[in-house]
Amino acid sequence: MRIGELSKRSGVPARMLRYYEEQGLVTPRRLDNGYRSYDEHLVDRVGKIRGLIDAGISTRIIGDILPCLDRPQTIVVTDPHPELREVLLQERDRMTQKIDILVQNRDSITRYIKAMDSALGVVAEKTAS
Amino acid sequence: MRIGELSKRSGVPARMLRYYEEQGLVTPRRLDNGYRSYDEHLVDRVGKIRGLIDAGISTRIIGDILPCLDRPQTIVVTDPHPELREVLLQERDRMTQKIDILVQNRDSITRYIKAMDSALGVVAEKTAS
DNA sequence: CTGAACCCTTCCATTAGTGTGAAGGTCAAT
DNA sequence: ATTGACCTTCACACTAATGGAAGGGTTCAG
Structure with missing residues (x-):
């Protein structure tokens, strides 16, 4: 194409x-x-x-x-030259590190959203009463 | 400081x-x-x-x-304005997407390394024989 | 008092990833 | 044969992140 x-x-x-x-x-x-x-x-x-x-x-x-x-x-x-293997290991570890950071922060965001929601839930209850 | x-x-x-x-x-x-x-x-x-x-x-x-x-x-x-919530949800989803891609590719790398290693293992066995 | 080691701000440069547009070639359809 | 859609290369420009230098204060130790 x-x-x-x-x-x-x-x-x-x-x-x-x-x-x-x-x-x-x-x-x-x-x-x-x-x-x-x-x-x-x-x-x-x-x-x-x-x-x-x-x-x-x-x-x-x-x-x-x-x-x-x-x-x-x-x-x-x-491709039996050992350079490549090192590069790959290193890059794999870098990716793992990025993944960990992203997961951790994403979970923080998720928790925050939940906290917002329950706070708003309380407000909703109060305004409904 | x-x-x-x-x-x-x-x-x-x-x-x-x-x-x-x-x-x-x-x-x-x-x-x-x-x-x-x-x-x-x-x-x-x-x-x-x-x-x-x-x-x-x-x-x-x-x-x-x-x-x-x-x-x-x-x-x-x-902070009960709803804009923020949308932004956070969106960003959380983007992060999840990045995570998925990274995990997937990292696993590919890992598999590749394993394949290299077992291939080299065979070579090592042959040269040792 | 002077020099070393900090700190400040203000520029300018570079790199990667993009957007965009010019000037022109190809090709299929009218 | 011209139009329009697609392609080519080249080039200029922008943003984000970063490095670095110039020129000038502050603080402290000797």
């Missing part, structure tokens, strides 16, 4: 798709006229990229971990 | 502490000489801010949710 369709289907502006290409995250083939041609599985890929960027992962990091994200992963394991 | 000590204790550059102030996330008192004076509980606060920024939450959003994050929250609930 061409860039417009991918843009529509993934919800990502064409501008950004070109940017991701520039950053080495997607490398579409080119048609004879120079148009980019994406194949099907890149829809998912782009979705993943967007999610990760929204979650505060930089394109550089995403580039590092992308090989792990394409199913099935069992094919790509033929 | 003054900015240098807070910087050391929180691990956040003084430059950034001034920036957070500019964004309305912390408002230290001022000494007679104009120096910023932070009190104890801001150490935690700054830590939280850093965590959230690292997790991809913008200072604008952080400003919105900060009131929920200071323990104990029960004091601050005296």
